[in-house]
Amino acid sequence: xxxxxxxxxxxxxxxxxxxxxxxxxxxxxxxxxxxxxxxxxxxxxxxxxxxxxxxxxxxxxxxxxxxxxxxxxxxxxxxxxxxxxxxxxxxxxxxxxxxxxxxxxxxxxxxxxxxxxxxxxxxxxxxxxxxxxxxxxxxxxxxxxxxxxxxxxxxxxxxxxxxxxxxxxxxxxxxxxxxxxxxxxxxxxxxxxxxxxxxxxxxxxxxxxxxxxxxxxxxxxxxxxxxxxxxxxxxxxxxxxxxxxxxxxxxxxxxxxxxxxxxxxxxxxxxxxxxxxxxxxxxxxxxxxxxxxxxxxxxxxxxxxxxxxxxxxxxxxxxxxxxxxxxxxxxxxxxxxxxxxxxxxxxxxxxxxxxxxxxxxxxxxxxxxxxxxxxxxxxxxxxxxxxxxxxxxxxxxxxxxxxxxxxxxxxxxxxxxxxxxx
Amino acid sequence: xxxxxxxxxxxxxxxxxxxxxxxxxxxxxxxxxxxxxxxxxxxxxxxxxxxxxxxxxxxxxxxxxxxxxxxxxxxxxxxxxxxxxxxxxxxxxxxxxxxxxxxxxxxxxxxxxxxxxxxxxxxxxxxxxxxxxxxxxxxxxxxxxxxxxxxxxxxxxxxxxxxxxxxxxxxxxxxxxxxxxxxxxxxxxxxxxxxxxxxxxxxxxxxxxxxxxxxxxxxxxxxxxxxxxxxxxxxxxxxxxxxxxxxxxxxxxxxxxxxxxxxxxxxxxxxxxxxxxxxxxxxxxxxxxxxxxxxxxxxxxxxxxxxxxxxxxxxxxxxxxxxxxxxxxxxxxxxxxxxxxxxxxxxxxxxxxxxxxxxxxxxxxxxxxxxxxxxxxxxxxxxxxxxxxxxxxxxxxxxxxxxxxxxxxxxxxxxxxxxxxx
Numbered sequence: 001x002x003x004x005x006x007x008x009x010x011x012x013x014x015x016x017x018x019x020x021x022x023x024x025x026x027x028x029x030x031x032x033x034x035x036x037x038x039x040x041x042x043x044x045x046x047x048x049x050x051x052x053x054x055x056x057x058x059x060x061x062x063x064x065x066x067x068x069x070x071x072x073x074x075x076x077x078x079x080x081x082x083x084x085x086x087x088x089x090x091x092x093x094x095x096x097x098x099x100x101x102x103x104x105x106x107x108x109x110x111x112x113x114x115x116x117x118x119x120x121x122x123x124x125x126x127x128x129x130x131x132x133x134x135x136x137x138x139x140x141x142x143x144x145x146x147x148x149x150x151x152x153x154x155x156x157x158x159x160x161x162x163x164x165x166x167x168x169x170x171x172x173x174x175x176x177x178x179x180x181x182x183x184x185x186x187x188x189x190x191x192x193x194x195x196x197x198x199x200x201x202x203x204x205x206x207x208x209x210x211x212x213x214x215x216x217x218x219x220x221x222x223x224x225x226x227x228x229x230x231x232x233x234x235x236x237x238x239x240x241x242x243x244x245x246x247x248x249x250x251x252x253x254x255x256x257x258x259x260x261x262x263x264x265x266x267x268x269x270x271x272x273x274x275x276x277x278x279x280x281x282x283x284x285x286x287x288x289x290x291x292x293x294x295x296x297x298x299x300x301x302x303x304x305x306x307x308x309x310x311x312x313x314x315x316x317x318x319x320x321x322x323x324x325x326x327x328x329x330x331x332x333x334x335x336x337x338x339x340x341x342x343x344x345x346x347x348x349x350x351x352x353x354x355x356x357x358x359x360x361x362x363x364x365x366x367x368x369x370x371x372x373x374x375x376x377x378x379x380x381x382x383x384x385x386x387x388x389x390x391x392x393x394x395x396x397x398x399x400x401x402x403x404x405x406x407x408x409x410x411x412x413x414x415x416x417x418x419x420x421x422x
Numbered sequence: 423x424x425x426x427x428x429x430x431x432x433x434x435x436x437x438x439x440x441x442x443x444x445x446x447x448x449x450x451x452x453x454x455x456x457x458x459x460x461x462x463x464x465x466x467x468x469x470x471x472x473x474x475x476x477x478x479x480x481x482x483x484x485x486x487x488x489x490x491x492x493x494x495x496x497x498x499x500x501x502x503x504x505x506x507x508x509x510x511x512x513x514x515x516x517x518x519x520x521x522x523x524x525x526x527x528x529x530x531x532x533x534x535x536x537x538x539x540x541x542x543x544x545x546x547x548x549x550x551x552x553x554x555x556x557x558x559x560x561x562x563x564x565x566x567x568x569x570x571x572x573x574x575x576x577x578x579x580x581x582x583x584x585x586x587x588x589x590x591x592x593x594x595x596x597x598x599x600x601x602x603x604x605x606x607x608x609x610x611x612x613x614x615x616x617x618x619x620x621x622x623x624x625x626x627x628x629x630x631x632x633x634x635x636x637x638x639x640x641x642x643x644x645x646x647x648x649x650x651x652x653x654x655x656x657x658x659x660x661x662x663x664x665x666x667x668x669x670x671x672x673x674x675x676x677x678x679x680x681x682x683x684x685x686x687x688x689x690x691x692x693x694x695x696x697x698x699x700x701x702x703x704x705x706x707x708x709x710x711x712x713x714x715x716x717x718x719x720x721x722x723x724x725x726x727x728x729x730x731x732x733x734x735x736x737x738x739x740x741x742x743x744x745x746x747x748x749x750x751x752x753x754x755x756x757x758x759x760x761x762x763x764x765x766x767x768x769x770x771x772x773x774x775x776x777x778x779x780x781x782x783x784x785x786x787x788x789x790x791x792x793x794x795x796x797x798x799x800x801x802x803x804x805x806x807x808x809x810x811x812x813x814x815x816x817x818x819x820x821x822x823x824x825x826x827x828x829x830x831x832x833x834x835x836x837x838x839x840x841x842x843x844x
Contacts, residue, residue: 013459038459038460038461039460039461039463041461041463152791152792152795154795160792160794160795210656226648226653231648233632233759233761234632234761234796235760235792236760237760238758238759239758239760240757240791240792241757241758243791244666244757244758245668245750246667246668246670247668247670248668248746248747255789257753257789257791324670325670328667328670331667331679332666332667333758335662335663335665335666336666336755337653337655337660337758338654338655338657338659338660338661339655339656366679367677367678367679369659369662369665369677369679370574370582370657370659372574372582373574373575373576
C-alpha cells in the first residue's frame, strides 16, 4: 500500500500543529512530535510561538510512562473565531465557531431566491454582524469567513455553472464581494465538501479519517474526507455524484448531460413527479391552490417528504424510487473511492434520511464491489442542516488565516434578529 | 481549499526522503528541507545515514543564489533493485528497476490460464530468477518484490472476488506463497492502482501530481494518483470503474450487480458480442474453426481490435459502442475526483487506445461537470503493457523495504529465457 509519502511543503506547519491540537483536545509536546513527525526542536519553537500569540495555553500535566509528567497543551478557544456561511437557493445558514471548533452561535435566514447577488451580499454582511453581536463575539477576533455554495466554483469568479434557479449568480465574484462587504478574508468552497468537513469537525464520523458524505440540498453532491483532510480535486469540485450517469438514454440534466442522478432522482425531479400526480400534489400542498408558500425546491421536496412520512403511499413511492437511484450513485462513489463509511447530510436528508438510509444500506450490503473485504456503513448525520456552515467555518480556521487578527468591518445592523446561541 | 494538513506519522521519513531525491534526480540538502518540510538537523542526519548505507551519493555542486555552492545528492541507482510482477489471466509481466526507478529488464510470459495457483507461484519464482540473471543483477541487492493482480484484494488472503476465469485464485494467499518462494518481502496490490503509479513513475503524466489512469486488461479499472502518491481507499481497492452502474436494468455482472461498465462494455462483453456476429467472429478469428489459439479474453479482445483496425465495420461498431460506455464511466470518475488528466493504459488500450481515446475525449469535452472551470485531457500511455509491473516495482521501492538488504532465494533456473534488457 502506498500513501502520500511526503510531507506537504505548501501547508503552513503552524496551521497543521493547531489542527492536531484541536483534534486531540489536549496533547503534550511529545504527542505533537509523534502526530506530526516534526522534530522536538521544531515543535518546541512552534508551540512557544503559539503560546506567545495567545492561541495555545498549557493546562496541567498528564501521567507519563516513566520520567516526569508531561505538560498538556490546548487551544485557547476564544482567542480566535471563524464564521461559516452556507449560501443556497433555499436558505442561508450561518455559524460562528471558536478556534477550538465549538459552535457558539448559529442562525438560518431566507435563501437567495430571485434577489440580485449584490443585494444578497449586503444582506449577508448585515446578518453576519448581527449574529456576532448577539453571541457577544468581539469582531476583532474573527480571523476569517468560510463561504460555501453549490459548485462548480472558481476563486474570484464564483459559480461557473448554476442550477436554473440561481442563474443570476453565474460568474458573480462572490468571495471578493463578500470580502469587501465584511472586511475579513473570505474563502470560497463547495458546499458538499464543506458538509463533509463539518461532519468530520463535529466528530460525527467517529474516528474514521477517510469517509464520504452524501449531501442533499437543492441538488445532490458528495464530500470526501481523506486522511483527515478534504479531498477537493484539481479545482475544488470533487464529489459530483449528482452528475454521475445512471442511464445513457435518461432525461437531460441542467448540466447538459443525460441521465444524471440529479435529473432522475434529485429533489427537483421528485418535486416534478409529485406535481404530476394529483394525489401526491394535494397531499404535499403542491397543487394549484396551495403552492404559493413553497417557492424553493428544497421546501417543496420537504413537503413531499412530510406527506410520505404521514403515510401517503404515492409520495412514499416517489421517495423510494429516488432512494434507489441515489443508492446506486452512492455505490459508484464507494466503488471508486473504496469507502467504509458514508454519512447522509444536508437539509434534504434531515427530513428524508429515514427513507433513504435503509435503501442505501441494502444496496451497499448487496452490491458494493469489495464487500468480501469490508462493508460500507451508512449513517444519518445529527447535524444535517448545519454541517455545511460548520465545515465552512472549519475551512477558515484550518487555513493560513488563523494566526492573523481579523479587522471585521461592521455594517449597519439593519437586521437585528436574535440568533440561536448554544 | 483544504489539504491534508498534517504530516503523516506512519510513513518512514527515510523512505519519504529517498522518494523526494528520486523525483528530483539531483537535489541539495536545502532543497530536501524545502520539499519535505523537515528541519535542517533532521535532513542532515537522514542524509548521512543514507550515504553510509550506500543508497545516496554526493555528486558535484550547484550554483547558489549567494553563499557557497550547494552539494547535490542523488541516489546510487544500483545500490538496490526491485522486481515488479503483474499477474493476470492473459499474461504475466515482469520488470526489474533500479533504486532510481530505471527499468533495467522486462519480460512477458504466459498468464495464469487454468493452472493451479501453487504451480504458477513456483513458475513465477523461476522466471524472476531468470530475469535477474539475464540482467546481471545481484540477487542480494533486490530489496523487494511488488506483485499486482486484479482486485478486490486483501493482504495475506489474495483475491477476494475474481472474474470467472480466475476462480481458483479466490482466497489463495498469493503474497505469502510468493514470498516463501522467492525469499524477499512481497507487497500485494491492485493492478490498476499499480498501473497509475507506473505512469507517474515513468514520468508519462508530465508534471501532474493528481491524475487517474483508466486500465483495460481482462477487465476495466482505474488507478488514482493524488498529490504524487497512490490513492488506494480503505482496503486498497479504489478505482473500480468497471463496476460503476450505467444502467440499473442492464445485464448482470460477475460481481453480482447489474449494468456494470464491465458487463456492458468490458473486453469480455465485446468478445461475446463479436462471437455472436458471424462476420465479426470470422474477421477476428473467433469463429468455430479458428478459436483454438485464443484462450484468454485479452487475446480475443485484441483479435477483435485488430479486425476493427483493419477496417471491419462490424468490429469497429462493437468497439465504438464499448468506447461510449467506457467514456461515460470515465466521466463519472472525473466528476467524482475532479480530474484534469486521464491516461489510458493496460494491454487492452495498447492496441485499442486509438479507437477509445477520441470517443472519451469528446465525452469529457462535452459533458464533464466542471468543464467551465477546466478541461480533462485524455492521453494514451506509451508504456501501456508494462505500466502495472513498473508500478509494482515502484511500490516495493517506495515502501519501508528499501533500506533492507534482500536475501533472495534462488530457485533452480528451470526457465532461462533471454529477457528484454534495455
